[in-house]
Amino acid sequence: MKQSQLTSRHGNVCAFGRHKESLWALSVTPRWTTRLAPAGRPPLGRTCGQDTALLLPETAPERWRNVLTRETLETSHSADGQKRLPLHAALGRFPVALLEGRP
Numbered sequence: 001m002k003q004s005q006l007t008s009r010h011g012n013v014c015a016f017g018r019h020k021e022s023l024w025a026l027s028v029t030p031r032w033t034t035r036l037a038p039a040g041r042p043p044l045g046r047t048c049g050q051d052t053a054l055l056l057p058e059t060a061p062e063r064w065r066n067v068l069t070r071e072t073l074e075t076s077h078s079a080d081g082q083k084r085l086p087l088h089a090a091l092g093r094f095p096v097a098l099l100e101g102r103p
Contacts, residue, residue, distance in 0.1 A: 013087055015054050024061055024101035028054065028090045053084035061101030069093045 017026040090097040
């Protein structure tokens with residue numbers, strides 16, 4: 001995955017994606033969490049992600065399911081057509097994400 005230098009939290013996330021044929025897996029975890037949320041609060045949602053997004057390959061799925069929270073996430077596209085998954089969506093309810101995607 002590419003790292004976007006144009007977002008405010010790009011240095012505070014570690015994500016790895018893998019795929020085999022049409023099956024995809026994506027793990028997302030925050031780094032240096034004390035910089036992402038007030039003391040005593042988990043780094044979740046917009047507080048954590050702000051404008052940061054994971055930049056995905058063109059062949060990546062449009063829909064993802066978080067196997068930890070069971071929520072479904074949708075990708076979006078930037079003005080230049082780059083497929084994106086907002087960090088605040090991936091970490092909306094739980095401070096780490098394990099996503100599975102299928103076409």
